Amino acid sequence: MSSKSPAYQANALWQKQPKVNAELFALTYGALVGELLHDIEAPAKITEELDRMGHSMGVRCIEEFLAKSESIKTQSFSETADLVKMAFKMFLGVLPEISSGDTDASYRVVFHDNPLALFVELPEGNQELEYNQLLAGMVRGMLEMLQFDVNAKIVQSQLRGDEVNELVVDLKQVLQEGAGEEYQDE
Amino acid sequence: MSSKSPAYQANALWQKQPKVNAELFALTYGALVGELLHDIEAPAKITEELDRMGHSMGVRCIEEFLAKSESIKTQSFSETADLVKMAFKMFLGVLPEISSGDTDASYRVVFHDNPLALFVELPEGNQELEYNQLLAGMVRGMLEMLQFDVNAKIVQSQLRGDEVNELVVDLKQVLQEGAGEEYQDE
Numbered sequence: 279m280s281s282k283s284p285a286y287q288a289n290a291l292w293q294k295q296p297k298v299n300a301e302l303f304a305l306t307y308g309a310l311v312g313e314l315l316h317d318i319e320a321p322a323k324i325t326e327e328l329d330r331m332g333h334s335m336g337v338r339c340i341e342e343f344l345a346k347s348e349s350i351k352t353q354s355f356s357e358t359a360d361l362v363k364m365a366f367k368m369f370l371g372v373l374p375e376i377s378s379g380d381t382d383a384s385y386r387v388v389f390h391d392n393p394l395a396l397f398v399e400l401p402e403g404n405q406e407l408e409y410n411q412l413l414a415g416m417v418r419g420m421l422e423m424l425q426f427d428v429n430a431k432i433v434q435s436q437l438r439g440d441e442v443n444e445l446v447v448d449l450k451q452v453l454q455e456g457a458g459e460e461y462q463d464e
Numbered sequence: 465m466s467s468k469s470p471a472y473q474a475n476a477l478w479q480k481q482p483k484v485n486a487e488l489f490a491l492t493y494g495a496l497v498g499e500l501l502h503d504i505e506a507p508a509k510i511t512e513e514l515d516r517m518g519h520s521m522g523v524r525c526i527e528e529f530l531a532k533s534e535s536i537k538t539q540s541f542s543e544t545a546d547l548v549k550m551a552f553k554m555f556l557g558v559l560p561e562i563s564s565g566d567t568d569a570s571y572r573v574v575f576h577d578n579p580l581a582l583f584v585e586l587p588e589g590n591q592e593l594e595y596n597q598l599l600a601g602m603v604r605g606m607l608e609m610l611q612f613d614v615n616a617k618i619v620q621s622q623l624r625g626d627e628v629n630e631l632v633v634d635l636k637q638v639l640q641e642g643a644g645e646e647y648q649d650e
Contacts, residue, residue, distance in 0.1 A: 295486070295487075296485070296557070297483035297485060297486050297557055298483060298484060298489045298555065298557055298579050299481050299482070299554060299555040299556070300483050300484050301528075301555070302489070303484045303488070305521045305524065305525075306489065306492055306496060307492050309496055309517045309521075310495055313496060313500065314499065317499075317503055331495045339491075342487075369485040369488045370488070371482070371485070393484050412492075
């Protein structure tokens with residue numbers, strides 16, 4: 279692992295972050311989902327709400343994150359894959375694997391350990407609920423601030439019996455050419 | 465700091481815990497409180513709800529926590545102060561100061577850094593909301609499982625302009641004499 283690799287940098291960043299117990303986080307996130315389950319009937323609507331919350335967290339976090347991960351480049355969409363990799367490590371302590379998507383405007387983020395879902399079993403009748411959608415929303419929010427309008431979709435989840443957790447990021451459009459660059463220069 | 469002191473042990477335990485970013489935790493807890501604000505009008509009711517959630521987390525966490533913090537004794541109420549001290553460190557990464565309460569059946573837990581309340585400002589009109597009540601609920605839940613029925617009350621909060629955060633724990637009754645001991649022996 280070279281000292282410039284995203285994995286190395288991500289680990290160095292992670293060491294410096296203030297942290298809390300992952301169990302407390304999982305229980306708190308569980309309480310949040312539970313509160314939504316209590317208020318909203320349709321699982322699809324809950325997923326939407328988690329996506330919205332994640333989006334707002336991503337928008338909120340990106341500036342500080344970029345300041346901390348100085349050398350990450352995000353001029354092109356494909357370069358944002360490294361940013362997502364580092365963000366997973368910095369926020370969740372988990373380093374995902376990134377692989378190519380079906381097109382150049384797409385990549386896949388695969389992770390095993392999932393701090394959101396410690397102790398979680400989806401209740402009967404809520405198999406449609408995308409419990410990990412917060413992460414998809416965060417990725418969407420972060421990339422939007424870099425002017426990349428994306429679809430971020432959970433396509434595999436261990437909570438539904440899949441072997442891994444997988445998030446696919448698809449570029450819909452670049453909102454403003456070069457804006458990601460300017461953001462970096464600030 | 466002796467190698468048997470609660471502070472030393474708490475630190476050793478903390479090092480071994482799986483963790484997530486404190487910022488992500490604060491934002492998630494903020495989303496939970498926001499969701500409650502959205503659903504419930506009365507701040508006192510929200511505080512009650514946070515207390516209930518904390519209680520259920522405390523009940524859930526205590527067994528594993530005791531298994532990890534082997535040498536902590538909890539036969540008498542006053543001994544539970546060390547447990548609370550260690551629990552704060554293990555879950556929040558924050559080591560509080562403990563001081564005597566007004567009677568033998570009471571102690572005070574004072575802490576400065578508060579991972580729950582990063583970036584938080586109480587909205588106008590919600591000054592009555594006890595944002596940190598989750599922690600009071602957790603303490604109440606943990607001690608209840610050790611057969612100590614307590615009042616746990618936030619009496620100072622930096623969110624309301626106090627210099628520190630302070631939680632007072634008051635023993636109401638011992639639920640079943642000696643039960644804390646047995647629990648430890650399991």
